[in-house]
Amino acid sequence: MSFSGFPSSKIKAIALLSGGLDSTIAAALIKRAGIDTVGFTVHHLFGGDCKRTPQIKAAASAVGIRLIIRDLSEGQLEVVRRPRYGYGAGMNPCIDCRIFMLKAAKQVMAEEGAQFVVTGEVLGQRPMSQHYRALMQAAEESGLEDLLLRPLSANLLPDTLPVKEGWLEREDLLSLCGRGRREQMALAEELGIVDYPSPGGGCILVEKAYSARLRDAFAHHGKDAVGVNEFLLLRYGRHFRLSDRIKVIVGRDEAENEALCNLAPGRILIEPLGVMGPTTLIEGDPVDDELGLAAALAARYCDHSDDSHVSFRLLRPGAGEETAGETIIATPLSADDPRISSWRISP
Ligand code: SF4
Structure with missing residues (x-):
């Protein structure tokens, strides 16, 4: 490690952390080289599970x-x-997403009085966002240029300011390339990093089912009308589009039923009475026939004998949880009713 220029102990870096192994190692390498390193992440909507923030804190x-x-x-x-x-x-808009994150890191760099930004990107690891041209483009478009250091592949990329200024030596940095993880795992051991998550499993925007629901929402509501609340709702339940105006979301298990209850404001909520079954949300402004159809669909997923009806408590938007609501009774659709698969929003 070098102490030419000004002492590396006075140099500060912002390390983007994702909770994964690569970004953790990248931050650890820079810290080991004597740079004052601060982790940075954004709480975002697309993490594949709710463990992401604890993982990043742990990293x-x-x-x-x-x-x-x-x-x-x-x-x-x-x-x-x-x-x-x-x-x-x-x-998944990976290139734009990376540029967005780097711009955010640049802002934090300025606020913290840091000199450069570090990421765990590895050349050639991801086809869309981590090939050579994409890495260079992200550095340029984020405005970071040579203030962006990718320690894991730095020795295969053009020199950045930390090397040019002598804050870091090339031997502090690596020449990793491609999708393999053997070297990262050995490094993790060397750096004392244990208990890291497996790769992937990160972003719901790459999932086919979620992507199909998002395309449907953009097409039927317009992109600007799809906000944080709608993005969250697309995560849960089976989604059925009954018509251009009406969508029905049926919970698949207890956790999803609870999530749907929390997302009910502004939507119609129906819950079965006296039998086990899903919480269901209805979006749009259904007429009685459409409401009946949505209830018949929800009833198909309730515990019921073949010839029975299912009663539901119905709460319209604005009705409090504590109100009794209305009661509607539906005859369940049969499992092989072809409308079910034609309504289902799927890839
Ligand atoms: S996988 Fe998701 S979070 Fe990662 S860069 Fe792509 S869009 Fe962004």
Whole structure:
């Protein structure tokens, strides 16, 4: 490690953390080289599960660095609505998303009086966002240029300011390339990093089912009308589009039923009475026939004998949880009713 220029102990870096192994190692390498390293992440809507923030906190604590968390959901939604560089296999706008995160890191860098930004990107690891041109483009478009250091592949990329200034030596940095993880795992051991999550499993925008629901929401509501609440709702339940105006969301288990209850404001909620069955939300302004159809669909997923009816408690938007609501009775659709698969929003 070098101490030419000005002492590396006075140099500060902002390390983007994702909770995964690569970004954790990248931060640990920079800290080991004597740079004052601060972790940074955004709380965002697209994490595949709710363990992401605890994972990132655990990563920062494993490296022994402070962590800054920002909620930039609105900005991220705008990236998903109108990505300049388009989508990947799903609705994942990876190039724009990376640029967005780097711009956010640049802002934090300025606020913290730091000199550069560090990421765990590895050249060639992801086809859309981590090939050479995409890495260079992200550095340029984020405005970070040579203040963006990717320690894991730095020795395969053009020199950045930390190397040019002598804050870091090339031997502090690596030449990793491609999708393999053997070297990262060995490094993790060397750096004392244990208990890291497996790769992938991160972003719901790459999932086919979620992407199909998001495309449907954009098509029927318009991109600007799909906000944080709608993005959240797309995560839960079976989604059925009964018509251009009406969508029905049927919970699949207890956890989803609870999530749907929390997302009920502004929507019609129906719950079965006297039998086990899903919580169901209805979007739009259904006429009685449509309401009956939605209840018949929900009844198909309730415990019932073949010839029975199912009663539901119905709460309209604005009705309090404590109110009795209305009661509607539905005859369940049969499991092989072809309308069920034609309504289902699926890839
Ligand atoms: S996988 Fe998701 S979170 Fe990661 S860069 Fe792509 S869009 Fe962003």
